[in-house]
């Protein structure tokens with residue numbers, strides 16, 4: 156049984172995240188999308204809201220579960236018996252941070268591999284923070300986030 160963890164803030168989930176989730180679901184027996192509870196960041200959406208939006212979006216994938224966690228990612232991955240951490244890569248700007256994180260995690264847990272999936276070119280520009288800003292100023296985000304998220308952004 157190959158299990159992968161896809162961690163992130165997902166504030167909110169975008170079509171770029173969804174693309175990574177659907178491709179990961181094809182590669183592994185089980186995927187756990189893990190929403191990070193980060194006390195240092197004030198999120199736009201609560202943890203509960205973010206988990207609910209991902210659950211709704213990932214409903215078509217029977218092997219994808221959605222959870223939240225606090226603490227060290229490698230501890231959580233071990234607890235979940237996951238062999239792999241999945242991360243998405245967009246532009247070169249993601250690389251520095253992801254490289255550092257992957258090597259740090261490998262140092263702490265050499266048995267867990269980090270897998271990088273290259274973004275689809277359609278989503279290479281897309282980030283949760285841009286979506287938040289565009290929606291805040293009334294811009295059109297309909298091609299950037301799953302349908303359920305559009306309404307939540309309008310309400311929240």
Ligand code: ADP
Pocket residue numbers: 162163164165166169170171172175241242243244245249273274275278279280281282283
């Ligand atoms: P974090 O706060 O950990 O960066 P995010 O929720 O922003 O979490 O992203 C989670 C993961 O998804 C990261 O690996 C990020 O690089 C990746 N990701 C975010 N947006 C995209 C996108 N448009 N295409 C591919 N991967 C993405």
